[in-house]
Amino acid sequence: EDKVVQSPLSLVVHEGDTVTLNCSYEVTNFRSLLWYKQEKKAPTFLFMLTSSGIEKKSGRLSSILDKKELFSILNITATQTGDSAIYLCAVEVDEYGNKLVFGAGTILRVKS
């Protein structure tokens, strides 16, 4: 059974801290790994990773994939209260590309 596990389940930090969120996976037909941010309702797309070792960056957020060890990390530097959200990791698992297996998410709360 395809599985995506995120850790920690929740995290509370202070503004300015750097956080690292983890995502590990066990799937039969890996295509890509995606990160989403879910604030109030709609998840918003952050990154799509397909190759090992290539860091993707967007402002204070960055992510990298390790296909040998089957995990990805999402880093957020200089956190702000607006970073408070649920961060979802998902793995695209079939050739057609429509099936995503989601992790349960990491709840991040940034205190001012």
Added chain:
Amino acid sequence: ETGVTQTPRHLVMGMTNKKSLKCEQHLGHNAMYWYKQSAKKPLELMFVYSLEERVENNSVPSRFSPECPNSSHLFLHLHTLQPEDSALYLCASSPGTGGPPQHFGDGTRLSIL
């Protein structure tokens, strides 16, 4: 504003009612999805439509019936639901015919009495 609009935002219904959830996107995307998000559980894929054709039915009970009349609209028809069907139902879309969803709607919060 994500470009994907879902209505209603909230829905309370009895187990014998029939209702429909609506999703609309005017992003020119070719694929649309229904996901279910229950408390403390990962997002679960329900249905995928690509170019108005259903390409994925992820073992969803028949009391959920999707409909995609055109590439901009997606419906989820509900009939004789169970209390465990109470959840947030999210619609999503993607530009291609075979890629992961990139734009999600805000969801419909469904409560079954």
